[in-house]
Amino acid sequence: MQRVVVVTGANSGIGLALCERLLTEDTQLRLCLACRNMQRAEAARDTLLTSHADARVDLLHLDVGSVESVLAAAQEVKARYSRVDFLYLNAGIMPNPQVDVKAFFKGLFSTNVVNMFSTAEGILTQQDRVNADGLQEVFATNLFGHFLLIRELEPLLCEAGHTSRVVWTSSSNARRSAFNIEDLQHRNGTEPYSSSKYASDLLSLALSKHKNSQGLFSSVICPGLVMTNLTYGILPSFFWTLIMPIMWLIRIFTNTFTLTPSNGAEALHWLFLQKPESLDPRAKYHSLTSGLGANYTQPRQMDIDDDMSEVLYSKLLELEKEVRRKLSERNADDKAETVPQ
Numbered sequence: 001m002q003r004v005v006v007v008t009g010a011n012s013g014i015g016l017a018l019c020e021r022l023l024t025e026d027t028q029l030r031l032c033l034a035c036r037n038m039q040r041a042e043a044a045r046d047t048l049l050t051s052h053a054d055a056r057v058d059l060l061h062l063d064v065g066s067v068e069s070v071l072a073a074a075q076e077v078k079a080r081y082s083r084v085d086f087l088y089l090n091a092g093i094m095p096n097p098q099v100d101v102k103a104f105f106k107g108l109f110s111t112n113v114v115n116m117f118s119t120a121e122g123i124l125t126q127q128d129r130v131n132a133d134g135l136q137e138v139f140a141t142n143l144f145g146h147f148l149l150i151r152e153l154e155p156l157l158c159e160a161g162h163t164s165r166v167v168w169t170s171s172s173n174a175r176r177s178a179f180n181i182e183d184l185q186h187r188n189g190t191e192p193y194s195s196s197k198y199a200s201d202l203l204s205l206a207l208s209k210h211k212n213s214q215g216l217f218s219s220v221i222c223p224g225l226v227m228t229n230l231t232y233g234i235l236p237s238f239f240w241t242l243i244m245p246i247m248w249l250i251r252i253f254t255n256t257f258t259l260t261p262s263n264g265a266e267a268l269h270w271l272f273l274q275k276p277e278s279l280d281p282r283a284k285y286h287s288l289t290s291g292l293g294a295n296y297t298q299p300r301q302m303d304i305d306d307d308m309s310e311v312l313y314s315k316l317l318e319l320e321k322e323v324r325r326k327l328s329e330r331n332a333d334d335k336a337e338t339v340p341q
């Protein structure tokens with residue numbers, strides 16, 4: 001049977017590499033690249049069709065950081081497909097990243113060095129901003145837009161007699177201490193990326209609890225450290241060129257330096273092949289690469305608790321209501337303005 005797979009943020013990096021791997025795995029796939037920039041989406045489709053000439057690759061305009069765009073994209077998905085088998089929630093941003101060089105060198109000579117290199121704990125901050133919907137941009141893009149997309153696609157994802165999967169691209173940078181349930185959007189902190197990724201871990205567990213009985217299964221992956229537009233944005237490019245040989249050297253000692261997008265997509269691909277009932281909703285599935293370059297997937301228990309995951313879920317439902325109310329008020333105002341007096 002032809003499976004329908006939707007991938008957000010599919011035009012570059014890990015998302016594009018996943019698409020490439022999925023098309024190699026299943027030639028019958030109906031793959032939908034959900035991207036905010038249609039020019040880049042078309043270039044990605046061309047790349048995919050070069051190696052998979054007969055593949056069925058659709059494009060969908062989706063800015064996951066905009067409520068209006070998510071609602072319109074979901075309508076389009078419902079019009080095009082009768083169900084969605086896999087929804088990969090992969091789009092993500094890390095705006096204005098800053099590395100604390102002093103903390104980095106301190107960490108380099110501490111016992112925490114391996115953890116620092118695999119999670120960036122204590123050395124990475126970002127500067128967030130409020131978007132047009134009045135939401136914090138990182139929260140809106142990495143978490144809330146995806147949540148809204150799932151909510152809108154529930155009729156296709158929770159079909160009787162059929163299982164569907166959502167898969168979140170989380171991160172090793174997801175940390176409980178960066179997340180505050182009283183400040184979901186991370187308005188008052190300097191680690192919105194870490195907070196949003198931790199929130200996706202919590203939300204995935206809540207989704208599994210609430211939706212498994214309706215055939216929807218949610219999982220979380222960590223791609224490791226991958227060289228993509230997102231990581232290249234952290235340091236100036238000459239710096240990356242300079243430290244790249246060191247990065248490849250470190251890879252010999254740590255399996256989390258997956259480095260290439262294709263390696264980073266390992267766990268996303270692996271999950272595609274698993275029976276959903278065999279998966280652990282409390283585990284994060286890590287893409288790992290050995291020193292000799294062999295890829296594998298390993299589940300690791302997440303540092304999450306049920307109560308917090310439930311509270312987050314209900315707070316997101318509340319926020320969804322508020323956002324929808326604001327949007328319909330805005331639409332009503334716009335209509336009133338266009339009605340001739």
Ligand SMILES: NC(=O)C1=CN([C@@H]2O[C@H](COP(=O)(O)OP(=O)(O)OC[C@H]3O[C@@H](n4cnc5c(N)ncnc54)[C@H](OP(=O)(O)O)[C@@H]3O)[C@@H](O)[C@H]2O)C=CC1
Binds near residue numbers: 014092231
């Ligand atoms: N690289 C790494 O080491 C790690 C990455 N991750 C996660 O992996 C995921 C993929 O990132 P990666 O491949 O590394 O980086 P890329 O920057 O290459 O990919 C990010 C993708 O998300 C898209 N995107 C960003 N904002 C939006 C938006 N508002 N609406 C729709 N699409 C959007 C980008 O589109 P556009 O081209 O238009 O910007 C791009 O296609 C992210 O969620 C990231 O947090 C997690 C751990 C480590």
Ligand SMILES: CC(C)CCC[C@@H](C)[C@H]1CC[C@H]2C3=C(CC[C@]12C)[C@@]1(C)CCC(=O)C[C@@H]1CC3
Binds near residue numbers: 119120173224225235
């Ligand atoms: C200051 C320099 C000499 C060296 C800096 C190295 C850092 C840039 C990297 C060390 C750990 C890395 C890391 C990430 C980005 C680059 C590092 C901070 C991520 C945060 C990228 C995105 C993720 O989701 C997780 C990564 C964890 C490790």
